[in-house]
Amino acid sequence: MGIFDYFKSKSEPSSASVAKDRLQIIVAHERSRRTQPDYLEQMQQEIIAVIRKYVQIESDDVQIQLENTDDCSVLELNVTIPEKS
Template identity: 75%
Template sequence: MGIFDYFRSKKEPSSASVAKERLQIIVAHERGKRSGPSYLPQMQQEIVAVIRKYVEIDEDQVQIQLDNNDECSVLELNVTLPD
């Protein structure tokens, strides 16, 4: 029976360890959001409102990212427009 136990021991990770890894990813993602300025979510909503005056888009089609360098901050705006 010892050889069968060797093959059985290679099970998938426990659900607790998978949940822990997922929680770590979520926490890291939330920390990244916290480091950004508080006005970014409101700015994204306002940009979407302006774009909607001309083109029908969903809010999830607009991505805003702020990159901080030593000398300046760069605001990157990506909008996926329909064809």
């Protein structure tokens, strides 16, 4: 029955998958506009706004860092999500 599973329509993507795709688009866009060094703050505020649609967090719960090497850039995103009570 494995071959038939391949043809089944997939369920809707998870919110984490959608958020990851959005972040990749933001990163790709910002890489093309390297002349603007202040984008990280704006990106952080937008990411906080998206996360707040799903869970209440504080602004300092999101940390963003960009590391540049010779041939690539790495965007590190750390989000502290509170435990459910």
